[in-house]
Amino acid sequence: MLTRIRNAVTAKHTRVDIPASRIKTDIARILHGEGYISGFKVLDEPTVKTTAPVKTLRLFLKYGPHGEKLITGVQRISRPGRRVYFGKEDVPDVLAGLGTSILTTSRGVMTGREAVKAGVGGEVLCNIW
Numbered sequence: 001m002l003t004r005i006r007n008a009v010t011a012k013h014t015r016v017d018i019p020a021s022r023i024k025t026d027i028a029r030i031l032h033g034e035g036y037i038s039g040f041k042v043l044d045e046p047t048v049k050t051t052a053p054v055k056t057l058r059l060f061l062k063y064g065p066h067g068e069k070l071i072t073g074v075q076r077i078s079r080p081g082r083r084v085y086f087g088k089e090d091v092p093d094v095l096a097g098l099g100t101s102i103l104t105t106s107r108g109v110m111t112g113r114e115a116v117k118a119g120v121g122g123e124v125l126c127n128i129w
Contacts, residue, residue, distance in 0.1 A: 001027065002126055006074045009061060017043075020055035026109035027102055027125070028059055034100050034111065036071050036128060038062040073099075077124040087121040099129030 001024050008016035018024060020042050028040040043056040062070050078084040086092065086103075091112045094101050101112035105122030115122060 002074045002076050005059065005061075005071065008059075009069050009071045012063070012067070012069075013061060015058055015060050018057045018059065020057040023104070023109060024057050028057060030100070030102055030109065030111055031059070031128070034128075036062065036100075071128060073127075073129045075127045077101075077126055084124050085122065086124055088116065088119050089121075091116050091121060091124075094127045095129050099127055101127045 001018050004016050004018055025040075025042060028037070031037045032040055037059050039060045041058050043058055045056075064070060091103065092101065093099075094112070102125045103110060103112060103115050103122040104125055105115055105118075105120045107118060107120055109125075110118070112124075
């Protein structure tokens, strides 16, 4: 998902389609709430002819008034070979507060700021700025 967003922003696409899952939908909700994308929707019909019915997550990318990118960087932190966890006191800031870290916690997927406010830690999925 992160690579598709990074590639679509670099190519200045207006939207990007991603195979949907619950965690990807939660990440899209956070990106929309933080103002990185203009919207998203889950499509029931697959966009590619496949035998299995796969839902598609469509993200509508957002750019500045002169066409500048709002998403300038996406960094995956935790991966299957190396999971990265932070406690409630250790959740890091991204670019001194200018970026957003996305965590999966026991209370669901949330930003680093929300996790600190809620007093929970968790697995850091990615940083976006």
